[in-house]
Amino acid sequence: MPGDERYAEDTATWNLAHTHRPAVVVGAACVADIQAAVRFAHAHNLATAVVATGHGAVLPADGAVLINLRRMDTVVIDADRRRATVGPAVEMQSLVDAAAAEGLAPLTGSSPNVGVVGFTLGGGLSPVLGRAHGYAADHVRSAEIVTADGELRTIDAQTEPDLFWAIRGGKGNFGVITSLTIDLFPVTRLYGGGLFYGGGHVGPVLNAYRKLAADAPDELTVSFAFLRLPPLPFVPMPLRGRFAVHVRVAYLGSATDGERLVADLRAAAPPLIDSVVEMPYSAVASIHADPVDPVPAYEVGCLLSDFPEKAADALVAAVGPGIDTPLVMIEVRQLGGALAREPRTPNAVDNRDAPFQLFAATVGAPGMEAAFWPALSQVVDTLAPWVTGRKQVNFLTAYDTTPEAVEQAYDPATYARLARIKAAYDPGNLFRINHNIPPRD
Structure with a gap:
C-alpha cells in the first residue's frame, strides 16, 4: 500500500x-x-x-x-510441436533466446524487452517475420485468463471461442492473461541490420527505399526512421547530435540475395554506418536498436494508404534535416504481405489493408503531454492525404484513450462484437485502465 x-x-x-x-x-x-x-x-x-x-x-x-506480474516469467518450449508457452511477464528477448536454443523463433517486435503477452494480444507486428507469417495474434493456440469474476479459464478456438477471439486484438480488456501458447517458426538466421545516412542524402535514400518497398518479396521488410539523437556516449559517434536517416532491413532469404535486393539502397548515398549482415535470429533486436532503459516517452501512430514521392517530400519538408522539432524519431514501417491476409483462426485484429504505418516519438520529463502534442500531431497532419483514419491496437498511445480514439483500431462490426463480449465477461468494466472497450449489451 x-x-x-x-x-x-x-x-x-x-x-x-x-x-x-x-x-x-x-x-x-x-x-x-x-x-x-x-x-x-x-x-x-x-x-x-x-x-x-x-x-x-x-x-x-x-x-x-x-x-x-513481473515475477511470472516462465518460458516452456515444445520443440516437437514448434510452440512456446509463456508466463504473463516474459520479455521478448527471453523467449527469443529460449526458442533459438531449439532452432526456432517467435514473431518478435522491434524491442527486446517488451512483454510477449501484451505484444501478442495487441496484434503483434513483427518487423522481421510479419510480412511472411502475419501478426503474432494469428498464431496463438490457447490462453489461460482470469476474468472479472476471479475464475481461471483455459480458452482456445473450441473452448469459449468468443473470448478467445476477443483477447487476440482486444488486449487487456477481458481479464488477466496468466499464460499464452503460441507458434514458433524454424528460423535461425536472417540477413539484416541498419543503414544510417546523413541528412544531406535524405532525398535519394527515400527514393531508393520506396522503390525497394514497392517490389519487396514477403521475406523482406524495410522501414526507415528520421533520428535526432543526443550527443551522449551511448550514441554511436557518427550519429551523435545530428540528423540521420536509419533504414532497417530484415530479409529471411540468403545473404547473396539480400545483398542484391539492397544494392540500390546502398548505392543511393555513402552510409555513415552499415550494419546489414548475416546474423543469428537471436540478434534481431539490433536491427531497430530500440532503447531498453526506462524513459518518459510520448508517441503517436497512424496507418497510411500509401507512401508516394509526394508523401516523402512532405515528410522531409516538415520534419527533415534543418527543421527545428523536439521529436527524436519519425518512422515509416512497411506492412503488407501476410499482414494483409486474414488468418486461419479469425481474431479481432483489424485494419490489415494499410501498406505502411507512421509512428513518431519523443522523450521528455513526466507531464509533458500537452507540450509535445503540437509537434507530434503535426507529423500526422503533414501526411493527412495518406492517413487512413485507422490505427493498430499496439500503436494506440496515451493520446488515444477516449472511446472514439480506441474505435479507430477496429471495424464497426468488430468493435460492436468486442463490446458485447466485454459485457458478457466484464459487465462492470473492472478492467478499464487501458485502451478501454466499455461493455455494451
Missing part, C-alpha cells in the same frame, strides 16, 4: 511519463494471487490494472488495484 517499502518498485512502469498511485499493488507470484486480487477488486468495486514489463502504460492506475 502507499508508504510501504516496495510500493514504488512494484508500481513502476517502463514509460516513466506515467506514474501509478494505486490503492494497493499486488506482486503476484502465481495464478492464485491474481485471482485473489481480482476478487478483492470486484468486491470493493475498484478498477483493476496490470503491469508486466511496463511498456503498455497509458493511464495512471490511481486508486485502483494494480497487479504486478
